[in-house]
Amino acid sequence: xxxTLLRTDFPDLPLHSRGKVRDIYDxxxxxxxxxxxxxxxxxxxxxxxxxWKGEVLTRLSRFWFEKMAAIVPNHVVAVTVNxxxxxxxxxxxxxxxxxxxxxxxxxLPVECVVRxxxxxxxxxxxxxxxxxxxxxxxxxxxxxxxLSEAIFTPSTKAEIGQHDENIPFSKAEELCGxxxxxxxxxxxxxxxxxxxxxxETKGILIADTKFEFGLASDGTVIWIDEALxxxxxxFWPKDGYQPGGxxxxxxxxxxxxxxxxxxxxxxxxxxPLPAEIIRKTSEKYREALQRLTGIKVEDF
Numbered sequence: 001x002x003x004t005l006l007r008t009d010f011p012d013l014p015l016h017s018r019g020k021v022r023d024i025y026d027x028x029x030x031x032x033x034x035x036x037x038x039x040x041x042x043x044x045x046x047x048x049x050x051x052w053k054g055e056v057l058t059r060l061s062r063f064w065f066e067k068m069a070a071i072v073p074n075h076v077v078a079v080t081v082n083x084x085x086x087x088x089x090x091x092x093x094x095x096x097x098x099x100x101x102x103x104x105x106x107x108l109p110v111e112c113v114v115r116x117x118x119x120x121x122x123x124x125x126x127x128x129x130x131x132x133x134x135x136x137x138x139x140x141x142x143x144x145x146x147l148s149e150a151i152f153t154p155s156t157k158a159e160i161g162q163h164d165e166n167i168p169f170s171k172a173e174e175l176c177g178x179x180x181x182x183x184x185x186x187x188x189x190x191x192x193x194x195x196x197x198x199x200e201t202k203g204i205l206i207a208d209t210k211f212e213f214g215l216a217s218d219g220t221v222i223w224i225d226e227a228l229x230x231x232x233x234x235f236w237p238k239d240g241y242q243p244g245g246x247x248x249x250x251x252x253x254x255x256x257x258x259x260x261x262x263x264x265x266x267x268x269x270x271x272p273l274p275a276e277i278i279r280k281t282s283e284k285y286r287e288a289l290q291r292l293t294g295i296k297v298e299d300f
Contacts, residue, residue: 005049
């Protein structure tokens with residue numbers, strides 16, 4: 001199995017921040033985002049990495065950013081190391097295939113979540129209250145049912161180790177301002193509809209996903225962070241889709257399902273991951289990439 005990259009350390013590049021998965025460096029005019037192989041679940045970072053994960057996330061994000069450029073501009077400046085500033089190029093071996101040079105932006109304080117199917121925390125809330133993020137839904141829906149219309153269900157952006165919380169749209173308006181909240185809601189739904197239609201032709205149903213947006217220096221709203229990856233989305237195989245229970249998936253839900261079988265309180269420290277769970281998770285991520293883009297890891 002390919003070795004994993006859990007952390008980068010570039011002494012002569014100023015570190016901007018480390019997220020759950022990405023290490024970000026400040027190169028002055030732009031940021032350098034490096035997708036490591038770190039894996040988080042329930043907002044806790046696992047001790048083990050997932051082979052190929054950083055490359056899968058980066059290549060899928062590049063694919064979707066390009067596909068959606070007509071809907072919304074994104075933060076990508078360069079994706080090949082040769083186009084990075086000279087100080088970054090000396091770390092080519094670690095950066096190749098898993099990094100992007102991006103525009104700086106002021107991130108909005110909400111995660112923009114869109115749900116096309118009833119799953120995850122939405123299903124749990126629906127069973128209790130008949131709603132998802134406070135939005136009333138028809139009675140009698142089953143787990144994994146497709147919704148008659150995709151819904152926008154924003155959430156807070158928690159610190160590492162904390163959990164995001166679903167919020168009503170009115171709270172997003174408070175945090176972002178009414179016009180801006182409406183703009184990113186409409187962008188989120190437009191991206192999802194186009195992506196869903198494309199993915200369906202590849203045999204994948206995008207059950208839900210989340211986006212981040214930011215304000216560029218000129219005030220323009222741009223799409224930032226990652227785009228429709230197995231980390232940020234539920235990818236279900238269209239073949240064999242059967243509502244009424246959980247679906248198999250090409251994303252981190254496989255790992256979450258394993259962790260749910262353990263006596264673990266979903267707080268740090270995380271439990272150790274068996275080699276088989278790591279291998280299968282890596283396979284699911286790679287299959288999502290191959291189905292959606294045609295790219296195999298052998299092509300990297």
